[in-house]
Amino acid sequence: MRGGTERVRGAEAVSSPGAGVHGTVGDGFEPVRDAFVRNFADRGERGAAVTVYRDGRKVVDLWGGAKDVDGDPAAGDAPWERGTAQIIRSATKGVAAATLLLLHQRGELDLDAPVAAHWPEFKARGKDRALVRHLLAHRAGVPALDHPLTPAEALDPDLAAAVVAAQAPFWEPGADHGYHAQTYSWLIGETVRRVTGQAVGEWIAAEIARPLGLDLWVGLPDAEAARAGRVGGIEPPAPAGGLRVRPRRNVAEAYADPDSLTRRAYGAVTAATGSGELTRPDENDPAYRAAALPGANGIATAEGLARFYASLIGEVDGRGRLFTPETVELARAEESAGPDRVLVVPTRFGLGYMLHGGASPLLAPGSFGHPGSGGALGFADPESGLAFGYVTNGMAKGVTADPRAQALVRALRTAAGRA
Numbered sequence: 001m002r003g004g005t006e007r008v009r010g011a012e013a014v015s016s017p018g019a020g021v022h023g024t025v026g027d028g029f030e031p032v033r034d035a036f037v038r039n040f041a042d043r044g045e046r047g048a049a050v051t052v053y054r055d056g057r058k059v060v061d062l063w064g065g066a067k068d069v070d071g072d073p074a075a076g077d078a079p080w081e082r083g084t085a086q087i088i089r090s091a092t093k094g095v096a097a098a099t100l101l102l103l104h105q106r107g108e109l110d111l112d113a114p115v116a117a118h119w120p121e122f123k124a125r126g127k128d129r130a131l132v133r134h135l136l137a138h139r140a141g142v143p144a145l146d147h148p149l150t151p152a153e154a155l156d157p158d159l160a161a162a163v164v165a166a167q168a169p170f171w172e173p174g175a176d177h178g179y180h181a182q183t184y185s186w187l188i189g190e191t192v193r194r195v196t197g198q199a200v201g202e203w204i205a206a207e208i209a210r211p212l213g214l215d216l217w218v219g220l221p222d223a224e225a226a227r228a229g230r231v232g233g234i235e236p237p238a239p240a241g242g243l244r245v246r247p248r249r250n251v252a253e254a255y256a257d258p259d260s261l262t263r264r265a266y267g268a269v270t271a272a273t274g275s276g277e278l279t280r281p282d283e284n285d286p287a288y289r290a291a292a293l294p295g296a297n298g299i300a301t302a303e304g305l306a307r308f309y310a311s312l313i314g315e316v317d318g319r320g321r322l323f324t325p326e327t328v329e330l331a332r333a334e335e336s337a338g339p340d341r342v343l344v345v346p347t348r349f350g351l352g353y354m355l356h357g358g359a360s361p362l363l364a365p366g367s368f369g370h371p372g373s374g375g376a377l378g379f380a381d382p383e384s385g386l387a388f389g390y391v392t393n394g395m396a397k398g399v400t401a402d403p404r405a406q407a408l409v410r411a412l413r414t415a416a417g418r419a
Helices: 030-042 089-105 120-126 132-136 157-166 184-196 200-212 222-227 251-256 261-266 286-290 302-313 325-332 403-416
Strands: 006-008 011-016 021-026 047-054 057-065 336-339 346-349 368-371 377-381 386-392
Touching: 021 030, 030 047, 030 057, 030 403, 047 302, 047 403, 057 302, 089 132, 089 184, 089 200, 089 302, 089 325, 089 368, 089 377, 120 157, 132 184, 157 184, 184 200, 200 302, 222 286, 251 261, 302 325, 302 377, 302 386, 386 403
Parallel strands: none
Antiparallel strands: 006 011, 011 021, 021 057, 047 057, 047 386, 336 346, 368 377, 377 386
């Protein structure tokens, strides 16, 4: 499984020709390498990368497989390289959450202020008591839209924000929680614009990505487009073991019901076909990737995602940390828990971040982060000093606990106990 290895400053250089896996692994973190290689052999992985930081130092940096999996003949069979980036879907929400928490940390935003204090139009139709913290904790009550946006309309931030502001809530804001799968993009993005005067993608680039040297974009620049691989679906085999969620009704069953809030939330951006099926935006479309949808279309390397989370909890390469210890506690203090009106299963959220639990197992009870439907995952664990980033181009069915990501998390848990 190790295929040619050598020692590199306390780390092991990995080359596994059979799986096309390359990179480095620090002493004690070999279980993560082994799980990553097995993902290709046993779980249908096509192309992916995983990075782990510990106390601001990179201890795992692995990549392998093909860069593109959508079957585009023009794409060829280019291998995944160090620096290959992929769309991370809802894992972008963790980056989006940092925008409001940083504005609060700087004294520019009160989490307990009404959203309408910054965005007056949002108070329409009974949302006047919605607070900024409700946006982050999926308690705002607007996970779906009465009139879904087409993919083209979703790329117009002014139009989309106006539609969300005019939407009647599905419950009294603050009274319950339900995953705002698509509308999160405009709830957060428009609030950032109203507070700072900057578009959310520009603010993330200027205040987070560039200062920390992150290969992470919400609105992919033309100059970086060639680094991003094309995504496609896969159907990985069922895992032999590990954590499973056994709800009375799962999200797939709820999604199949066209009248369910689940279907309506995920269909907030959609185009109806003649058969009545719903289509999602083309995630390989350059126009879609260039737009800034901070709840859905961030593009990152695994290293960029892990480095982002490492920077939330400590310094990385001598660069100042993003969150103060007080803000870290805000991020991971439980705000929402219990049956989720959209995801159906019980979920736990802090301010913008999923917390460790049955729906999305992370490293430990104190971990906070965010998965992306189909596979991507990023999180930080302050107690161990670990930060994790995983990206993939093979989008499997599933929302919060992808088997490939979970195999890596279990391996990291093993490594953390003896590394």
